[in-house]
Amino acid sequence: MFERFADSARSVVVAAQQEAIRVHDPRIEASHLLIGVAVAAEEPLRVLLAEEGLTVDGLRSDRAARTADSPLGDEDAAALEAIGIDLDEVRSRLEAAFGKGVLDGKGTDRRAGANRLGHIPFDRAAKKSLELALREAIARRERVIRPEHILLGLLRSDDPATVALVEAHVPRAQLRQRLNGHLDAAA
Amino acid sequence: MSEATTLAAAAASSDPAVGLRAVRALRRLLERLEEVQVANARERGWSWQAIADELGVSRQAVHQKHNRKRR
Numbered sequence: 001m002f003e004r005f006a007d008s009a010r011s012v013v014v015a016a017q018q019e020a021i022r023v024h025d026p027r028i029e030a031s032h033l034l035i036g037v038a039v040a041a042e043e044p045l046r047v048l049l050a051e052e053g054l055t056v057d058g059l060r061s062d063r064a065a066r067t068a069d070s071p072l073g074d075e076d077a078a079a080l081e082a083i084g085i086d087l088d089e090v091r092s093r094l095e096a097a098f099g100k101g102v103l104d105g106k107g108t109d110r111r112a113g114a115n116r117l118g119h120i121p122f123d124r125a126a127k128k129s130l131e132l133a134l135r136e137a138i139a140r141r142e143r144v145i146r147p148e149h150i151l152l153g154l155l156r157s158d159d160p161a162t163v164a165l166v167e168a169h170v171p172r173a174q175l176r177q178r179l180n181g182h183l184d185a186a187a
Numbered sequence: 188m189s190e191a192t193t194l195a196a197a198a199a200s201s202d203p204a205v206g207l208r209a210v211r212a213l214r215r216l217l218e219r220l221e222e223v224q225v226a227n228a229r230e231r232g233w234s235w236q237a238i239a240d241e242l243g244v245s246r247q248a249v250h251q252k253h254n255r256k257r258r
Contacts, residue, residue: 065211072212072215072216072219076211076215076216077212079205079208079212079213080213082205082208082209083206083213090216094223103220
């Protein structure tokens, strides 16, 4: 299905895969694609996304905060310190008993499935989003799929994690409208 | 503890944003801790029932949450 993808859209998929690897997820999820769009977006789209509050760093930290088993970061450490828990101390005691990185890694079993260098599979919502991206392009009578279409597909997909990440900043309908306007202008 | 950090801590304790953030961080820490401890218990041959008893939850709950084979 990638024949009709523009280079920039392929970059989105590659960035999504790298994102999944980065956070040690066994599959490429729709929310990784969303981050992939932000990573791979070139100038006009990047500005549009930033104006709507969708930045790579912001999406990453929002996503991490919503994912219960992402590594605990500095913000968590600070929050825990405020109630008298020293995360570094907890970490060092656990590492003494269970080995280094025990608090940051996920279950090793879960990770073993994804071969780290080759490609990781898309999950169902991600696959559906890419199909919807294709449909968005067809509906707009555009032959090539661009990152904007992928984002439109993601907005249509109703994947709860992705919708939450977007709607924390901008209503879906509004973003959709801006993207369509943006594509109209580019056409 | 310096005066500044004491003040900061005192101010933090009544700020809902800080307090709620602490709850969220604690929840995440709890999840990680549970994962580590359950995995360790399984590696040492503990049954799901024995783990559930120690955690004070039902066997089904702990099995459903931690059994990796379901994925």
